[in-house]
Amino acid sequence: MKLVLFLIGIGLTLGGYIYPEQIHLSWTEEISQVKVTWVTFLDLPPQAAYRPILCGNVPSPSNFTNIKGETKKFRESKIGYKYQYIHTAVFGNLLPTCWYEYKVGNFGVWSKTFMFSGRTPDTAETFETVNDPYTLVIFGDWGTGPIGQYTKHLLGEETLTRDYLGILHMGDIAYNMEDENGRVGDTYLRMIEPIAATYPYMTAPGNHDSYGNFTHYKNRFSMPNNGVNEGTGYFYSFNLGPAHFIMYNTNSYFKDYRKAEAEVQTQWLINDLAEANKQRDIRPWIIVLAHHPLYCSQDWFEEGSQEDCGEQPAVLKPILEDLFYSNSVDLAMQAHVHNYERDAAIYKNQTIPSQYDGQNIHINPNAPIYITSGNAGNYLEHNDPASTTPQPWARFLSNDYGYGRLTVYNNTHLYWEQFSATALTEIDYVWIVKDQPRYKPSLIN
Numbered sequence: 001m002k003l004v005l006f007l008i009g010i011g012l013t014l015g016g017y018i019y020p021e022q023i024h025l026s027w028t029e030e031i032s033q034v035k036v037t038w039v040t041f042l043d044l045p046p047q048a049a050y051r052p053i054l055c056g057n058v059p060s061p062s063n064f065t066n067i068k069g070e071t072k073k074f075r076e077s078k079i080g081y082k083y084q085y086i087h088t089a090v091f092g093n094l095l096p097t098c099w100y101e102y103k104v105g106n107f108g109v110w111s112k113t114f115m116f117s118g119r120t121p122d123t124a125e126t127f128e129t130v131n132d133p134y135t136l137v138i139f140g141d142w143g144t145g146p147i148g149q150y151t152k153h154l155l156g157e158e159t160l161t162r163d164y165l166g167i168l169h170m171g172d173i174a175y176n177m178e179d180e181n182g183r184v185g186d187t188y189l190r191m192i193e194p195i196a197a198t199y200p201y202m203t204a205p206g207n208h209d210s211y212g213n214f215t216h217y218k219n220r221f222s223m224p225n226n227g228v229n230e231g232t233g234y235f236y237s238f239n240l241g242p243a244h245f246i247m248y249n250t251n252s253y254f255k256d257y258r259k260a261e262a263e264v265q266t267q268w269l270i271n272d273l274a275e276a277n278k279q280r281d282i283r284p285w286i287i288v289l290a291h292h293p294l295y296c297s298q299d300w301f302e303e304g305s306q307e308d309c310g311e312q313p314a315v316l317k318p319i320l321e322d323l324f325y326s327n328s329v330d331l332a333m334q335a336h337v338h339n340y341e342r343d344a345a346i347y348k349n350q351t352i353p354s355q356y357d358g359q360n361i362h363i364n365p366n367a368p369i370y371i372t373s374g375n376a377g378n379y380l381e382h383n384d385p386a387s388t389t390p391q392p393w394a395r396f397l398s399n400d401y402g403y404g405r406l407t408v409y410n411n412t413h414l415y416w417e418q419f420s421a422t423a424l425t426e427i428d429y430v431w432i433v434k435d436q437p438r439y440k441p442s443l444i445n
Helices: 002-014 148-158 180-196 211-220 256-278 305-326
Strands: 021-027 034-040 046-054 065-068 070-075 083-091 099-106 114-117 134-139 166-169 201-203 236-240 243-247 285-289 331-334 340-347 356-358 361-363 369-373 394-398 402-408 413-420 425-433
Touching: 021 180, 021 201, 034 099, 046 083, 065 083, 070 211, 083 099, 148 180, 148 402, 180 201, 180 211, 243 256, 256 285, 256 305, 340 413, 340 425, 369 402, 394 413, 394 425
Parallel strands: 134 166, 166 201, 243 285, 285 331, 331 369, 361 425
Antiparallel strands: 021 034, 034 083, 046 065, 046 099, 070 083, 099 114, 134 402, 236 243, 340 369, 340 394, 356 361, 402 413, 413 425
């Protein structure tokens, strides 16, 4: 009998039913915490284990700390009843100067061991604990098809040699996670596991994540719960050293039946920006990220451009543009359009001069700078052609595939660079420099 049970267990493990997969990390609403999420296809007790291994001259314990996980049953299929079991566990009391190794498992079947940094979002009280420069990977619109493999390859190679702090994905995750009865979502999360199991993978929803009231997005990804978002992960913010980051949901503004949801988010944005401005002395940078753009330069005769760069921005600007400008937002990151575009500082469709503007530098900008990076690799297997008649505020455009990196150096310097995943090289960069915590809006009546 024991032999039979043993052989059954081996069969289930090899068949992928209980072996942990789709492992990915995220920051939580609490400091000094990292949450790990993984999947099995049988409901078995989850557990995780972690220990510090690199803490400078401080000796690291040899034993793992074991913790219990939590499980939710998720129906991932459109048709029939195909379920998966999504497990989570929280690593707490992390030290920002340490690296940790960890593994997850179910019923004694463990994953391989991964590593992550103990540096997490901070508060005013913990701000001084560590304030070193850091780099985040930022992109939107990444899928599982052949085009997405370019980004997978380059990002996979770079994460082996570069010290990133986290990854920010601005929507359109996998391209319809619910398709093929959920297999597209499974395939995508397996694809990104080598990076997402090492670097917190923070998300905002895109239009391709909206199926079933964003059910795959809300269940597969665990983002900070700020109370107002009710744990949906639609909108949240976090502080990292001298920068305040806001991830928000543009999808709420396009449907009448989401009007109440949009109003809740907008009020939260108002309050969050007000609180962020109270800390501008220690956190001078405010960076907002979402899926749909407020500004882009596609040619009007291109299919979809009237909606992506005309109709949808016309909905978003009256709600968000004055809010961002009056609160001195420094950088607005966006996706949705399948190309790359970097713009100058803009307000009301006008280029707003900085103290100094060069092709690759802005010193003391006086309005938000907009960057579209929606070219990680989409399901259409082609990108939108870069505009041949760009707007006056456009500074660089490309229809190449790739992603961007944002380095927050200190209170005065941000550095953005965009990489081509096909050419394996940097194609654009810009320095944003300022010597004051915030610019003073002067164009609002």
